[in-house]
Amino acid sequence: MTILVGHRGARGEVPENxxxxxVHVQQLGIRHVELDLHLSRDGQLMVIHDPDLRRTTGRHGRVDHWHSSDLTQLDARRNGPPCxxxxxxxxxxxLVLACDFDHWQWEVKSASRKRSQQLVQAIKQLHDSHKLHGKVTITSSSRSVLRAAQQLxxxxxxxxxxxxxxxxPxxxxxxxxxxxLVLNHKLCSPARLRHAKQQGLHVSVWTVNHAKDMRRLASMGVDSLITDFPGLAIATLQQG
Structure with a gap:
């Protein structure tokens, strides 16, 4: 059965990240989520997609220029669904203290070698202190991030x-x-999916927001499906 993964929580239903x-995803009964990470000025892991604040908060400046105590006071409803x-x-x-998921995809965006190492070290510390072994995957499109994760x-x-x-890929x-393998759903052909599985990879496709694509990819046999609309995905896949 295809696992459903909430994208940035439930980006299409409640403001992202x-x-x-x-909490909405958890209440729907979905046990797997994806989120994005950046470091604050004081080295805290902040759950936000963009490196700057404008799109989700309307404020100016980069995440890494703000102290975490100030960032947690900002309202991130801008450009999201009503809340x-x-x-x-x-x-x-x-987030880890408030929600208990079976699995988290923690995505780290492109970063310099030094920044990649800082991010991975912060992730490792939190991962170990909260005993999240077997519950987390560090994901990235950046090879510098993957290299740092592999080494550290x-x-x-x-x-x-x-x-x-x-x-x-x-x-x-x-x-x-x-x-x-966290694969753009447009790149997910039956041949590529078969090859990935032969190589022992779990194939997680993103971002799948239309019912016809959900049905097609589930029937193709993807391992997990990342969506902005987990409520729609539940209803769609239950219908078959």
Missing amino acids: TLPSF AQPCPIPTLEQ APEIPRGFVAERAWLE IKVAKRYDCAL
Whole structure:
């Protein structure tokens, strides 16, 4: 059976990468989620997709220029679906303490070598302190991030986020000993899916928001399906 993964919580239903979004996913009964990470100025892991604040909060500046205590006071409802309550940017630790999922995909965006190492070290510390062994995969499209994860936190599984076919997604995933291939759904052909599975990769496709694509990819046999609309996905796949 195809596993459903909430994208940034439930991006299409509740403002993305906020505690209310992940609580919503949990209430739907979905046990797997994906989120994005950046470091604050004081080295805290913040759950936010963009490196800057404008799109989700309307504020100016980069995440890494703000202290975590200030970031957690910002309302991240801007450009998201309607929500009656404020939706602050959470730290990853706040989210881990509030929600208990079976599996988390923690995506780290492109970063310099030094920044990649800092991010991975922060992830490893939180992962170990909260005893999340077997529940987390570090994912990235950045080879510098995957290399840092491979070297500094080899015990935490890795996933390659594949956006373009010319990068030979399966080959890159195997180069960094990845457990997951996080594949743009437009790149998911039956042949590529079969090859990935033969290589021992869990294939997680993103971002699947239309019922016809959900049905097609589930019937193709993808391992997990990342969606902005987990409520729609549940209804669609239950119908068959």
